[in-house]
Amino acid sequence: PVYALTNQTKNYFAYISVREGNVYSKMKLEKKGVGLRSSKIPSNVMERFDEYIRNMMDKIISCQKITLDELFEIPYNTECMVRESIVEGYSDYFQTAQVKSADSYKAGFDAPIQKLHRLWEDVFAPKYGQPPEIPYVALKISTSLTSAKKLAAWVNSIEDEELAARLQSYLLNENKKDLGTIYVPKTTIGFGTIPPEIVSIIDVNKQLMNVMASFYPTLESFGFYLKNPNNTTMIHM
Numbered sequence: 001p002v003y004a005l006t007n008q009t010k011n012y013f014a015y016i017s018v019r020e021g022n023v024y025s026k027m028k029l030e031k032k033g034v035g036l037r038s039s040k041i042p043s044n045v046m047e048r049f050d051e052y053i054r055n056m057m058d059k060i061i062s063c064q065k066i067t068l069d070e071l072f073e074i075p076y077n078t079e080c081m082v083r084e085s086i087v088e089g090y091s092d093y094f095q096t097a098q099v100k101s102a103d104s105y106k107a108g109f110d111a112p113i114q115k116l117h118r119l120w121e122d123v124f125a126p127k128y129g130q131p132p133e134i135p136y137v138a139l140k141i142s143t144s145l146t147s148a149k150k151l152a153a154w155v156n157s158i159e160d161e162e163l164a165a166r167l168q169s170y171l172l173n174e175n176k177k178d179l180g181t182i183y184v185p186k187t188t189i190g191f192g193t194i195p196p197e198i199v200s201i202i203d204v205n206k207q208l209m210n211v212m213a214s215f216y217p218t219l220e221s222f223g224f225y226l227k228n229p230n231n232t233t234m235i236h237m
Contacts, residue, residue, distance in 0.1 A: 086207050
């Protein structure tokens with residue numbers, strides 16, 4: 001009775017009332033495509049998304065008009081909730097990655113993930129704790145440090161002079177001109193927060209796009225095209 005396409009190939013959501021001659025007593029929700037059902041999206045966000053598309057399809061079936069407030073309420077509240085958690089430095093809405101031994105990568109010690117392991121070990125560990133034995137799970141944090149100029153400004157902004165000196169030494173040794181991603185070992189955080197030096201350079205909108213990945217193509221199904229390569233137009237803005 002309801003079938004909604006998105007602009008992502010083979011990504012759609014629908015209600016099923018009948019299948020192979022079986023009539024369902026309750027509409028069954030169907031979602032197809034990784035964009036609408038990614039396992040990388042936190043379960044509480046996906047639960048909100050499922051509630052959202054059910055609400056929209058229920059209104060369509062009952063021939064009700066959908067107001068702008070109804071269309072944006074759940075996406076807006078969800079994005080604000082996620083954004084607040086990110087800017088406070090909590091780990092709930094970051095993707096994770098496994099840091100393995102150097103011989104697990106083709107480039108060995110020069111592999112990007114190995115360099116990020118050394119970033120924590122050489123720069124942040126003296127203040128925030130040593131990483132566990134490899135392999136370990138780390139938070140994958142997107143940053144705004146996409147140029148040498150931004151990287152230099154970050155180093156100069158760090159109040160802890162010893163940490164800033166270690167960071168400067170690391171950048172010179174590794175010949176790093178940018179630092180678009182930082183890995184933070186999960187065990188070093190525990191129930192605390194991400195180091196403030198790192199929180200200050202998180203690319204919040206990019207992180208939001210990762211977590212809110214199901215909502216944006218769905219809004220396009222209703223005629224609202226917010227997503228762009230630079231993430232300058234967000235639901236909460």
